[in-house]
Amino acid sequence: MKGQIRELIATALTALRDAGTLTQVPDIDAIHVERARQAEHGDFASNIALVCAKTARMPPRELAAQLIDCLPPSVLLDRVELAGPGFLNFFVTKQALYSVIDEIRNAGAAYGRSNDGHGRRVLVEFVSANPTGPLHVGHGRGAAYGDALVRVLRAAGFAADSEYYVNDAGRQMDILALSVWLRYLELCGVAIDFPDNAYRGDYIRDIAAKLFKLQQQRLVRAEIDLTRNSGDDPDRHLDDLIEHTRSVLGAEHYLVLFTLTRDELVADIRSDLHEFGVDYDRWFFESELVESRAINGVIDSLLQSQHVYESEDALWFRSSAFGDEKDRVVRRANGNFTYFASDIAYQHNKVQRGYDTMINIWGADHHGYVARVKGSMAALGNKPDDLTILFVQFAVLYRSGEKVAMSTRSGEFVTLRELRSEVGGDAARFFYALRKPEQHMDFDLDLAKSQSNDNPVYYVQYAHARICSVFRQLTEKDIDTGWQHQTDYTLLSADHEIELLRALSRFPEVTAAAAAAYEPHQVAYYLRSLANDFHTYYNAHPFLASTPELRDARLALIDATRCVIRNGLWLLGVAAPEAM
RNA sequence: GCGCCCGUAGCUCAGUCGGAUAGAGCACCAGAUUCCUAAUCUGGGGGCCGCAGGUUCGAAUCCUGCCGGGCGCGCCA
Numbered sequence A: 001m002k003g004q005i006r007e008l009i010a011t012a013l014t015a016l017r018d019a020g021t022l023t024q025v026p027d028i029d030a031i032h033v034e035r036a037r038q039a040e041h042g043d044f045a046s047n048i049a050l051v052c053a054k055t056a057r058m059p060p061r062e063l064a065a066q067l068i069d070c071l072p073p074s075v076l077l078d079r080v081e082l083a084g085p086g087f088l089n090f091f092v093t094k095q096a097l098y099s100v101i102d103e104i105r106n107a108g109a110a111y112g113r114s115n116d117g118h119g120r121r122v123l124v125e126f127v128s129a130n131p132t133g134p135l136h137v138g139h140g141r142g143a144a145y146g147d148a149l150v151r152v153l154r155a156a157g158f159a160a161d162s163e164y165y166v167n168d169a170g171r172q173m174d175i176l177a178l179s180v181w182l183r184y185l186e187l188c189g190v191a192i193d194f195p196d197n198a199y200r201g202d203y204i205r206d207i208a209a210k211l212f213k214l215q216q217q218r219l220v221r222a223e224i225d226l227t228r229n230s231g232d233d234p235d236r237h238l239d240d241l242i243e244h245t246r247s248v249l250g251a252e253h254y255l256v257l258f259t260l261t262r263d264e265l266v267a268d269i270r271s272d273l274h275e276f277g278v279d280y281d282r283w284f285f286e287s288e289l290v291e292s293r294a295i296n297g298v299i300d301s302l303l304q305s306q307h308v309y310e311s312e313d314a315l316w317f318r319s320s321a322f323g324d325e326k327d328r329v330v331r332r333a334n335g336n337f338t339y340f341a342s343d344i345a346y347q348h349n350k351v352q353r354g355y356d357t358m359i360n361i362w363g364a365d366h367h368g369y370v371a372r373v374k375g376s377m378a379a380l381g382n383k384p385d386d387l388t389i390l391f392v393q394f395a396v397l398y399r400s401g402e403k404v405a406m407s408t409r410s411g412e413f414v415t416l417r418e419l420r421s422e423v424g425g426d427a428a429r430f431f432y433a434l435r436k437p438e439q440h441m442d443f444d445l446d447l448a449k450s451q452s453n454d455n456p457v458y459y460v461q462y463a464h465a466r467i468c469s470v471f472r473q474l475t476e477k478d479i480d481t482g483w484q485h486q487t488d489y490t491l492l493s494a495d496h497e498i499e500l501l502r503a504l505s506r507f508p509e510v511t512a513a514a515a516a517a518y519e520p521h522q523v524a525y526y527l528r529s530l531a532n533d534f535h536t537y538y539n540a541h542p543f544l545a546s547t548p549e550l551r552d553a554r555l556a557l558i559d560a561t562r563c564v565i566r567n568g569l570w571l572l573g574v575a576a577p578e579a580m
Numbered sequence B: 001g002c003g004c005c006c007g008u009a010g011c012u013c014a015g016u017c018g019g020a021u022a023g024a025g026c027a028c029c030a031g032a033u034u035c036c037u038a039a040u041c042u043g044g045g046g047g048c049c050g051c052a053g054g055u056u057c058g059a060a061u062c063c064u065g066c067c068g069g070g071c072g073c074g075c076c077a
Helices: A002-018 A048-056 A060-070 A094-110 A137-155 A171-187 A202-215 A234-275 A286-291 A294-304 A339-352 A364-379 A416-423 A425-433 A445-450 A456-476 A495-516 A521-540 A548-571
Strands: A033-035 A044-046 A077-083 A087-092 A121-125 A159-166 A282-285 A308-311 A314-317 A328-331 A357-363 A387-392 A395-399 A441-444
Touching (some): A048 A060, A060 A087, A094 A495, A137 A416, A171 A202, A171 A234, A282 A286, A294 A308, A294 A328, A314 A364, A357 A364, A364 A387, A441 A445, A456 A548
Antiparallel strands (some): A033 A044, A044 A087
16 A cells, blocks of 8 residues: 555656656655554655655645645545645545455465565575574574564565574584583593583583493593693693594594584574474585685685785784774684684675575674674675674573573573473564564563563464454354355444554555564564454454344454464464464 | 664563654553453553754754663684
């Protein structure tokens, strides 16, 4: 509807230009049409006359009046009023509102979709947590946001793919493998001294148990020496232990240990996210970039173009030339590439795969990386503007009014699994979806758990279940109805019904706006508002106890409402239960 | 110190490229069910949109400076 009104205005503007009243006409996309906030302002309002008044050298109200005269006739509009300093207020006909019911009925699951994206290819990368342990509630926020964004983008006509980047090639993975091996040795009866800075979580013991089950004592070595003192540097001590592990196990068995550790952790993350309703199109492993020598490739290329130089035995990317505070190391003096080097290769890989737009969803602690990553794109001849980096602020957890300290290494955190089992996946996803990502978030665990019935997701789901219940009654009471074939929508004249119809007609605008702004939370707020319109209607009017004609019209209306709620919840990855 | 994010009702948060009288949930108070699910609905109180300037027909929204909170500034990952 909004688009149609925009076209009507464009036609009127063109007519005024042809008549010589206007010298220039704004682009159709620049014509601002919005939903009126108040009923007396009609359904839609436009400030076009206020915007164009200056260039037209004409008082806004006079221009607005001429625009109204030039508007082509339309079945959509009942009347157009001139208001305030020069607003155009559009009043939509009831007939146009009624047609929304058939529109929804015909489109079904496709209602709310658009082709704004014109099939442009978008890659959304999110979560991408290092596979060093279970996901925690912070990752859950990124997952809920990223997945909803992908769904919303697809609904708006973008060819959106989702991807998880797995850092499986660095030192942390070796520390992880070491941690598993040490726990495994414990199971084998070998006395060890577990380092404080290795991974201490219980999940390490689980993987060790699996390793023991598969390998029995095969990864125990007589020459193990874990008592060696590497001095006061705990990091150095870990590195020595890793080196020792490699050497006593040999390459083949180290690979067994390493691969099992990685695969177990990745599988755990994958199933965790799957149960959260998040399934990726691709899991991209950093090790692929190592094995294909893609990292060497981009660094060599940057060396040739002088964007990378050598200093103090290390290789540095000249990111200061691209607005970064300082240059960054891509290959350490010890010959190992940094994670940043992998990131350069990974980002380049995305570009080569032909994406028009790339969206990275990062934790807020990574904002310092923007300049160097965008700089590396520019240095490789790619367009930095094709990459949009969105930040998800941390969810600060509170339990019993106290901040919950979180540390992956120490194993002290609330996992996404715990959250899901305690408040439910639907509630968790909706809870996350209600907040825009850059907003700081206080996540009160006690509130989320103890008052889970207050979570608005139930409010929306209940509306859906209530509608389903009405239709069950229809069957149970064996009511003879032809609502699916013959309905006289003009009987829907109550204020509540008109309000509900208006709300339903708004859904396509909501999905389009949510996609354009990368803000799926708009869908969540819309759903709550729609559910409110429905519940109000439900309480005010009986559906089944009316005359057959009115009953059938109302059934058509709430069936359409059910469809929109279902479509909207789907965009957020939340179920639409038929009974509660 | 520098950079990024945020500051709206008691609490948690919306507020659509600047638009007309700033909204919702929770909490609080008062009500609604012989009828389709009361996980619902109706009504009420509650605001210096952090502060101060600026931009213009118009600012919660844009700009500048302060104040307050979060995060980041490694040859870590």
